Amino acid sequence: MRKVYVPGAGMTPFGVSGKTSMEMFAEASFAACEGSGIDPKEIQALFVGNVLGDFEEGQINMAAFLAAEMGLSPEVPAVRIENACASSTVAIRNAALLVASGVYDVVLVGGTERTTVMGTPLATRTFAMGSHCRYEEPSGITFPGIFGMAAHLYADRYSIPLETLKRQMALVAVKNHRNGARNPLAHFRKEITVETMLGSFMVSDPLQLYDCCPFSDGAAALILAAGARFRPRERKPVILSGVGQASAGSMCLQKDVTRSRAREASVRQAYRMAGIGPDDVDVCELHDCFTIAEILATEGLGFFEPGKGAVAVENGDTSLNGRIPVNPSGGLKAKGHPIGATGAAQAYEIVRQLRGECGDRQVEGATVGLVDTLGGEFGTVCNLVFSR
């Protein structure tokens, strides 16, 4: 397998955009090409993660239109990948494997989504299609409900008083909003306090408004390159050194939703491929769709023992200057969550962090970064390790 370089990464602002998914993807893609030393004409394949282009904009087969409108050669195969919120992470994993194995030398990969046209209530309902249509959806449950139950189970399993856990979850949101305020591309750029958080309305007990990430519009893209003809411009270029992906079924197949077996299997693959362990990770972007989800993910990725993720937040272990800084971009919580673009945006942040380009949210000296994206409740987990 060849070394996969990441010479370029681009991202649109996240938030409410008047642009189409395709316009946003093109914007992120040209930003990724800029300064990468790669001419768009060199791109040999396009992969785009997108979840609900049909519901949102009446568009299927988006990849082929994108390739043509961005001026790529008709010879270029363009593929749309959908694995719920993990769509673009899965796209990056597949693109990386095809570059590593020598099928392509230069690939454009990313994700795009326009969710705000629907409004949050309709988007929440529509997005519940990421649950199983036979075994889960008939119950009427949506994602806030699922993660609310996970929070209760977590509190119960580890004998944490619910009020303590709620305060710890609030600290996740406070941290991510603090980081997001330093990210010029974030959807929400204002800090919040534990009091604001605990005073906000109840969404799905015990999750309150600020425990939940927003739906956003946005796109992000990477250039992946390898091979004899590609020469990295930097002395220490960023490489994509490990990938993992695993699949779990509906919730009724999970033994314990506080421990995602898909995540544990996926990150094991990624660590093995990169030849590292959780202690080697300097910075992590993970799937904080709800505050409890961040806590569960930090445990699943091996940063903390099961049951110790919540108190780690209180200890500041996941803050910018903590033991393992988590979601310096603001995460889904503050940076925003344009579902099909989320994984690519996580990758964008890690690439920028490893390059030391993140200004006052920079994790000093970061050389190894991890991406973690969840697709559906617990159906898909995909991980990427970047290093420099």
Place this chain on the structure above:
Amino acid sequence: MRKVYVPGAGMTPFGVSGKTSMEMFAEASFAACEGSGIDPKEIQALFVGNVLGDFEEGQINMAAFLAAEMGLSPEVPAVRIENACASSTVAIRNAALLVASGVYDVVLVGGTERTTVMGTPLATRTFAMGSHCRYEEPSGITFPGIFGMAAHLYADRYSIPLETLKRQMALVAVKNHRNGARNPLAHFRKEITVETMLGSFMVSDPLQLYDCCPFSDGAAALILAAGARFRPRERKPVILSGVGQASAGSMCLQKDVTRSRAREASVRQAYRMAGIGPDDVDVCELHDCFTIAEILATEGLGFFEPGKGAVAVENGDTSLNGRIPVNPSGGLKAKGHPIGATGAAQAYEIVRQLRGECGDRQVEGATVGLVDTLGGEFGTVCNLVFSR
């Protein structure tokens, strides 16, 4: 690149099914495993083509649920691919490249779709999302309209009287229904005559009812395998020897819709990789969503000169015993068109043909077969060459 073997292929009956997309895919997949020498536990990755699981059944992230419900290991990455009608062909191409390059040794790949729950008028409207949402859909055009215009343009460009072309198009349908009547898995198993055809109601001038393929339910799947541990059971096993995929944009970017530049680019890639030319193809399954589409495809694939495809049907060149038998399965026209499963079903037919298992629709002595699938009007074309 390693040789990619196809030790197994499975397919459900096409037509109106009471089963879900996932149930049908599992059925096709287990059929593909049966007799292949591959145990489902050996499967290292799953790729599934599906177009409108969300609109049809309220299901996204289908691949992860499928992997779990089929009992695959959680370690197995499961990916959904969507490129309109070419979804599963694109899935096969990507899976094949990952097997050829040594990333995986055993992969399960296919497609599934449940279209009949909507009914034809709604499905036609919904499926028009394969056109460009900004430049085409606002005109109100649907696929029958697009191919109706292509037929008029073809008649005009090659100075064929419209009545002559209509009779030639009718002969495409008559041939494909004749073949479909011999396919136990086909949606329509009855022969039709030119008279029935020309007496049927007008859908989109000059296309009448029998010029149009139906929407169907169904699934099809293949096992792809390679590597030192895999030993083919047959003396002359079927291999996937060439793949191609190309991308065109919306119709306004096409110089001439009677000649798909995406098809010409895609099939050139596939022929080059397989080391063959059009004259080496013994049997072809191609994208006859409308009768005119079959005529255009036979030209784009290089079987006939531009403008000569219609008269070739009249000459019997594309019949079972003709120079280049086209759509022995009955094609989309008679076998049916469960959009996300269509490409995998074309591949299924070619694999069975090369194995000599097609009974009274068998193309005698076929050793090289071609698959051609169109995604959207002309947006994606994907080709596969199988040989034995």
